Amino acid sequence: MAKYLITGVAGFVGRYLVEYILSQDADAKIVGVDIASGCYIDIDYKQLNLCDGETTEKVIANFCPDYIIHLASMSSVAQSWENPQDCFENNNAAIYNILRAVSNNDIKCRILSIGSSEEYGKCDNLPIRENASLNASNPYAIAKISQEVICRFFTIAYGCDVVMTRSFNHIGPRQSERFVIPSFINQLVKISKGYQDKLEVGNIDISRDFLDVRDVVSAYYKILIKGQTGEIYNVCSGQAYQLKDIIQIAEDILEIKCEIVIDKSRIRPNDTMLISGDNSKLKSLGWQQKKNINQTITDMISYYKEKIN
Amino acid sequence: MAKYLITGVAGFVGRYLVEYILSQDADAKIVGVDIASGCYIDIDYKQLNLCDGETTEKVIANFCPDYIIHLASMSSVAQSWENPQDCFENNNAAIYNILRAVSNNDIKCRILSIGSSEEYGKCDNLPIRENASLNASNPYAIAKISQEVICRFFTIAYGCDVVMTRSFNHIGPRQSERFVIPSFINQLVKISKGYQDKLEVGNIDISRDFLDVRDVVSAYYKILIKGQTGEIYNVCSGQAYQLKDIIQIAEDILEIKCEIVIDKSRIRPNDTMLISGDNSKLKSLGWQQKKNINQTITDMISYYKEKIN
Numbered sequence: 001m002a003k004y005l006i007t008g009v010a011g012f013v014g015r016y017l018v019e020y021i022l023s024q025d026a027d028a029k030i031v032g033v034d035i036a037s038g039c040y041i042d043i044d045y046k047q048l049n050l051c052d053g054e055t056t057e058k059v060i061a062n063f064c065p066d067y068i069i070h071l072a073s074m075s076s077v078a079q080s081w082e083n084p085q086d087c088f089e090n091n092n093a094a095i096y097n098i099l100r101a102v103s104n105n106d107i108k109c110r111i112l113s114i115g116s117s118e119e120y121g122k123c124d125n126l127p128i129r130e131n132a133s134l135n136a137s138n139p140y141a142i143a144k145i146s147q148e149v150i151c152r153f154f155t156i157a158y159g160c161d162v163v164m165t166r167s168f169n170h171i172g173p174r175q176s177e178r179f180v181i182p183s184f185i186n187q188l189v190k191i192s193k194g195y196q197d198k199l200e201v202g203n204i205d206i207s208r209d210f211l212d213v214r215d216v217v218s219a220y221y222k223i224l225i226k227g228q229t230g231e232i233y234n235v236c237s238g239q240a241y242q243l244k245d246i247i248q249i250a251e252d253i254l255e256i257k258c259e260i261v262i263d264k265s266r267i268r269p270n271d272t273m274l275i276s277g278d279n280s281k282l283k284s285l286g287w288q289q290k291k292n293i294n295q296t297i298t299d300m301i302s303y304y305k306e307k308i309n
Numbered sequence: 310m311a312k313y314l315i316t317g318v319a320g321f322v323g324r325y326l327v328e329y330i331l332s333q334d335a336d337a338k339i340v341g342v343d344i345a346s347g348c349y350i351d352i353d354y355k356q357l358n359l360c361d362g363e364t365t366e367k368v369i370a371n372f373c374p375d376y377i378i379h380l381a382s383m384s385s386v387a388q389s390w391e392n393p394q395d396c397f398e399n400n401n402a403a404i405y406n407i408l409r410a411v412s413n414n415d416i417k418c419r420i421l422s423i424g425s426s427e428e429y430g431k432c433d434n435l436p437i438r439e440n441a442s443l444n445a446s447n448p449y450a451i452a453k454i455s456q457e458v459i460c461r462f463f464t465i466a467y468g469c470d471v472v473m474t475r476s477f478n479h480i481g482p483r484q485s486e487r488f489v490i491p492s493f494i495n496q497l498v499k500i501s502k503g504y505q506d507k508l509e510v511g512n513i514d515i516s517r518d519f520l521d522v523r524d525v526v527s528a529y530y531k532i533l534i535k536g537q538t539g540e541i542y543n544v545c546s547g548q549a550y551q552l553k554d555i556i557q558i559a560e561d562i563l564e565i566k567c568e569i570v571i572d573k574s575r576i577r578p579n580d581t582m583l584i585s586g587d588n589s590k591l592k593s594l595g596w597q598q599k600k601n602i603n604q605t606i607t608d609m610i611s612y613y614k615e616k617i618n
């Protein structure tokens with residue numbers, strides 16, 4: 001009976017990951033931790049601030065997991081500009097405390113550390129492969145690079161068994177409207193119902209590689225089980241869409257055509273125009289994408305329609 | 310009148326750097342800090358543990374330097390294997406506290422952060438250029454990569470003016486005998502005087518790119534004054550010597566031939582066989598190497614001869 005510890009379990013990805021693990025390993029024993037006071041998922045849940053090294057060590061040493069999936073992160077680029085030091089310190093402290101707990105207590109466990117495509121920054125050769133140089137251009141991206149460096153440190157210095165991702169944008173039902181696609185879909189559903197007039201956007205000329213959250217969690221599981229120690233895997237679809245393409249897809253599904261207005265506060269400084277990833281390393285582990293962009297947008301529209309009713 | 314703050318000033322490089330700065334800028338106002346209780350150099354000296362963020366901030370805010378040269382480091386690979394966490398945490402805390410002090414107090418100053426060729430690890434394309442991938446294989450090397458990431462964080466998030474080096478091995482009179490070349494020269498001088506029988510070595514088949522400490526400090530000054538913000542510069546001679554070549558050169562100068570014995574405790578785990586650096590980026594700033602390897606070894610021999618007398 002394998003034991004899984006999931007950090008940041010109360011976030012967007014957490015619930016999907018729990019469902020996926022249980023679908024693959026019915027006997028899985030899962031403990032979820034998060035900074036949130038409660039969690040709606042039916043698992044063994046503990047509130048935990050991973051910046052608190054002592055308590056983190058106690059939780060890990062007591063549970064003695066076979067796998068740790070470290071989802072917890074301050075994961076918004078916009079927020080990272082508001083308070084860069086908080087973003088950097090919290091992301092670093094969390095992974096450091098986890099790995100120190102594992103190495104100090106000599107726990108035989110594999111750790112999956114989630115990074116971000118933001119680490120690549122501006123990149124000339126697309127789709128981006130894992131060996132590309134890292135030209136991170138925002139505090140969140142640098143914090144994620146730092147997280148990788150900490151993983152490499154514990155792998156080399158203490159023989160920890162860490163696998164890593166650089167996850168590109170993921171989308172799906174229930175994602176926070178702080179993120180761009182849920183914000184658009186939510187607005188578009190409201191427009192289709194007559195509750196809103198215009199679609200408020202930032203820079204919709206930028207292109208991103210979006211992967212459905214359900215494909216993201218199957219990728220995470222695959223990397224956790226099959227990945228090679230110390231290696232980094234892009235988690236992405238391999239295809240980029242401009243934000244305005246996504247709007248178009250959603251408009252087609254909703255059978256509407258809406259007026260778009262640009263809200264300058266939604267435009268990020270130093271934003272990269274085009275990002276698309278190469279997922280061949282991930283595919284070499286046997287992973288396959290199951291949901292295309294149309295299915296994902298359709299599911300997100302259904303989610304917001306239900307939410308409005 | 311420019312103000313320079315030098316950290317780790319009591320170390321090997323510190324004294325040479327102070328002399329060099331004064332030779333280039335006679336009006337320089339220099340404050341040196343170090344964890345050591347005292348310092349033999351005739352400058353304004355303060356004992357300071359850079360891991361103490363509050364005191365570090367006070368020192369920096371009070372002096373308000375135009376330049377900070379951050380030499381302080383736990384700089385031994387061997388020591389980093391003995392206590393990896395100490396090495397990692399101390400190196401990180403030091404640069405973090407310096408940069409936080411500068412950004413929190415909005416001090417307009419340029420910071421030179423010293424990295425290491427160890428960051429490159431095993432590298433197929435020699436001589437190594439700054440855009441090579443980083444395959445660090447020991448805790449010290451990873452700590453130095455982390456130091457760079459912290460510099461990039463403060464450059465991007467707070468607009469700090471940081472320039473960085475990846476310094477290859479440096480040698481010269483007064484270097485600690487914990488390091489390989491001073492250990493060899495010291496032993497060889499003793500052998501030439503009849504105080505010792507055999508030369509104790511580790512792996513002398515490895516090759517390193519050695520630069521005279523006096524050329525190192527002129528490079529640091531050049532990068533400090535002419536380097537471009539956010540850029541990294543190799544500091545090296547461009548030429549690699551096997552350790553046994555160095556022994557040969559010293560034997561020739563001393564006109565001796567000695568018996569060599571291998572001491573296994575001197576052999577490092579995971580050591581890289583060959584390292585040589587490309588210094589063209591540094592040369593493009595106008596820097597020139599002044600001392601060749603024979604001159605350096607000659608000076609080191611003189612130093613140990615005097616020390617014995």
